[in-house]
Amino acid sequence: MFKDILFGTSASPAGDYAARVAFELAGRFDAHLRLVHVLGVPSRGFSYLAEDVRTGEQVVIDDDYKAWVEEEIKTYYAKQLEKCNDYSIHVCVGHPHREILREARNSNPDLIVLGGPTEENEGSAYKKIVAGSTIQLVSKSALCPVLLVSRPAASFWGGISSVVFGADFSKASDAAFKFAKKVAASIPGCELHIFHAMDIGPVHTGLSLSQEEIEDKIREARKKIRHKYVANLEGFEKYSMEVWEGLPYVEIVKFAREKQADLIVMAYSTKDVDAENARLGSNMEQVIMRSTCPVISVNRKMAKN
Amino acid sequence: MPEGTLCNKQTVDTKEYLNALLADKSGKQYYSEMEKLDVDTDKLWKSIKSTLRSRLRTWLEICAHCGMCADACFLYLANDRDPTQVPSYKIQSTLGEIVKRKGKVNNEFMRMVMDTAWSKCTCCCRCGSFCPFGIDMGIMFGYLRGLCFSQGFVPWELKIGSGMHRVYKAQMDVTVEDWVDTCEWMAEEYEDDWPGLAIPVDKENADIMYTVNAREPKHYPEDIAEAAILFHMAGENWTVPSKGWEETSLAMFAGDWGACKMQVEEVYGAMHRLKPKRMVVTECGHAYRATVIEGPYWAGLKDGRPPVESIHYVEWVAEALRTGKIKIDPAKKIKEPVTYQDSCNYIRNAGLKNVAREIMSYIAEDFREMTPNREHNFCCGGGGGFNGMGRYREQRNVGLKVKLDQILDTGAKLVISPCHNCWDAIRDMEEVYHAGIRWSFLKPLLIKMAIPPDHLKVEE
Structure with missing residues (x-):
């Protein structure tokens, strides 16, 4: 399923949960694990000084410094690397999302693993250069699925027996469906739960829908699911479909809990990575932060590919 | 004649030399070699005689020391009106002295000249618009930097920068x-x-x-x-x-x-x-x-x-x-108070002040001018290379205060800054002084506000 996994790591406790999943997956699928660490963020105008993301110090980054950081990473992940047969470490300087995408463009991995959202824009070295968080920007532009692990509970990657596909009927969602189906079909006995959360908007605005309207919309969504997804299951039988109304990210997390999901697959559909929205957290980021299992994001580019 | 391996009068024309400079962390060896670097006084004087043209010679001679340039300089204001930050003093005590002494200056003097030329003037040329004689210290410091460079007295990052080019x-x-x-x-x-x-x-x-x-x-x-x-x-x-x-x-x-x-x-x-x-x-x-x-x-x-x-x-x-090639959605105009950073290099020194205002009239509902503004605006605090030189970090941070006060006085939290240097300076200002301001180039804002033509609309 995966032959080349890119793990974007801060080599710090913030990425520990994601690390656990990345190493586990690489072992399970006998994949090459590519640890990418963006060690410094350029600062001071045109100068070659960068702020080391681990120490917070202003440093001039040269080959010696990179070699030293590489050693640090090896020490940090010493236990996991002992059991990992095929890995490489790449350290670079730049803005994290851009350098992860650059490395992905060069190495063409079939999965990118990232830790969950952090308070990275609040005074740490990862200063904002463009709107949106690293997760949003990588999820939006990557040419392969992006697996996001935020909570400790999400990192206990056992066998996969239950996959939840969060459908939103977009083009990206078509690609996400194909990927979710591929994962489920590749694992004997795995269930695929197709789920759509219908946004009924904030109740307090007074614009809430009547119950008839909600039920009409649910019927409509179920029809769409049958037409777009169930019709394309190609003989895969262990599936279910549900449509719930409410606040989408809450409903997805609740549904995944009910189905004891080991993985949520969702589409990254929006082109907007607006700074304010990023601060509040997109639907995707909310799910990542709250879910007890890893979340895989699939974007529109994959629909094309 | 002790020319250093890194700090010398040579230009950086090879990758090897460039990499050697980059490997010298923060220019430690470079600046240590600079302390022993000889001044080629004959070359310096020869160079002055052939390049110091009548305009600059006249400027040096006619300065009446009236002090009108003092308040024009943001570094003078930011440093509690330190007399050694008065533009006329800064240029007279450096270029003026070199000319007076016919180039007979020593290493220590040249290091002082270098520090003055790169940490006490950003070549923003604001003083020139307040001098009754039109003497422009920014232009003269630009010339002085050339003399310093030819003698090897140039900040480490800029030796690298020119080598990159x-x-x-x-x-x-x-x-x-x-x-x-x-x-x-x-x-x-x-x-x-x-x-x-x-x-x-x-x-x-x-x-x-x-x-x-x-x-x-x-x-x-x-x-x-x-x-x-x-x-x-x-x-x-x-x-x-x-x-x-x-x-x-x-x-x-x-x-x-x-x-x-x-x-x-x-x-x-x-x-x-x-x-x-x-x-x-x-x-x-x-x-x-x-x-x-x-x-x-x-x-x-x-x-x-x-x-x-x-x-x-x-x-x-x-x-x-x-011309309507790009149409702004009126509902998406910037609603919050917003101000504009007039870059010295294309506003004061190239006259594009009205163009900037025209743009703001299309995209902002509550545009707040800084005071002073347009051609009289202050340097962002990071111009002329000031942002990128580690040796002058503290002086740069002090200098940022004038711009910070100007921004805060507008009441706006968003600063549009269509200039990389200004953009950097304002970002650093927030990092140093935590004033709660945001900064942006025009491009990302315009994309958010523009109405895409029908053929470019994408179904999500």
Whole structure:
């Protein structure tokens, strides 16, 4: 399923949960694990000084410094690397999302693993250069699925027996469906739960829908699911479909809990990575932060590919 | 004559020399060698005699020491009106002394001159507009930097910067291949959102040839993608050159006039090769000054103009908004109070003040002017290379206070800053002083506000 996994790591406790999943997956699928660490963020105008993301110090980054950081990473992940047969470490300087995408463009991995959202824009070295968080920007532009692990509970990657596909009927969602189906079909006995959360908007605005309207919309969504997804299951039988109304990210997390999901697959559909929205957290980021299992994001580019 | 291996009078023309400089962390060895560097006084005097023309000689002589320039200088104001920060004092005690002594100055003196030329003047030229005689200390410090560079007394980062231009024809180590690949990458990355988006390289006879700042391909190529989106939205016939795409000139900040000429001729070469109708410069102030204002003289062009009509990005934006090539959704105009940072290099020194106001009239509902503004605006605090030199970090941070106060006095929390240097300075200002301000180039804001033509609307 995966032959080349890119793990974007801060080599710090913030990425520990994601690390656990990345190493586990690489072992399970006998994949090459590519640890990418963006060690410094350029600062001071045109100068070659960068702020080391681990120490917070202003440093001039040269080959010696990179070699030293590489050693640090090896020490940090010493236990996991002992059991990992095929890995490489790449350290670079730049803005994290851009350098992860650059490395992905060069190495063409079939999965990118990232830790969950952090308070990275609040005074740490990862200063904002463009709107949106690293997760949003990588999820939006990557040419392969992006697996996001935020909570400790999400990192206990056992066998996969239950996959939840969060459908939103977009083009990206078509690609996400194909990927979710591929994962489920590749694992004997795995269930695929197709789920759509219908946004009924904030109740307090007074614009809430009547119950008839909600039920009409649910019927409509179920029809769409049958037409777009169930019709394309190609003989895969262990599936279910549900449509719930409410606040989408809450409903997805609740549904995944009910189905004891080991993985949520969702589409990254929006082109907007607006700074304010990023601060509040997109639907995707909310799910990542709250879910007890890893979340895989699939974007529109994959629909094309 | 103790010439150092790193600090010497040589220009940086090879990758080996450049890498050796980069490997010298924070210029430790470089500055230590500088303490022993001899001054070639004969060469210095000879150079002054052949290059110190009548305008600068007159300026040095007629200064009446009236002090009118003092309050014009943001560094004087930021440093509690320290008399040694009065522009006329700063230039008289450095260039004035060298001329008086006919170039007979020693190492210690030259180090003082270097520190003054790069940490006490950003060449913003504000003092020149307040001097009753029109004496422009910024211009004189620019000249003085050239003298310092030729003697090897130049801050470490700028020795590297000018070397980058000599070796890579760009302020950073971005090769032609890197650049072209980055353009392809950005077109690929954004074409799903903007159908038909392309970044045409080396297209001849285009209406626009677009040039950038090397930091864009190196660290934030989104900026190139955003420029492409806006040109695409406006239906422009445009291109970027594979060679001659770098518009900036750290060589100008360094006083390396040889490298200035090399760099600008690279851009003019692209103009000759591709024959565009116009050139548009990215949102960068000093790049515009270097290539459009000063460059023609470095390249020996008698009419003082680049080979094709060249405009700053703000001029293109104003035109696109004025003619309706880009339409702003009235509902998406900036509602919050917003202010505009007038870059010295294209506002005070190139007269584009009204263009900036025109843009704001289309995109902002509550535009707040800083005081003073337009050609009288203060330097952001990071111009002339000030942002990038570790040796003068503290002095730069003190200097930022004047701009910070100006911004806070407007009541706006958002600063539009179509200049890389100003943008950096304002970002650093927030990092140092935690004032709660935000800053942006024009491009990302325009993309959010524009109404895409129907054929570019994408179903999500």
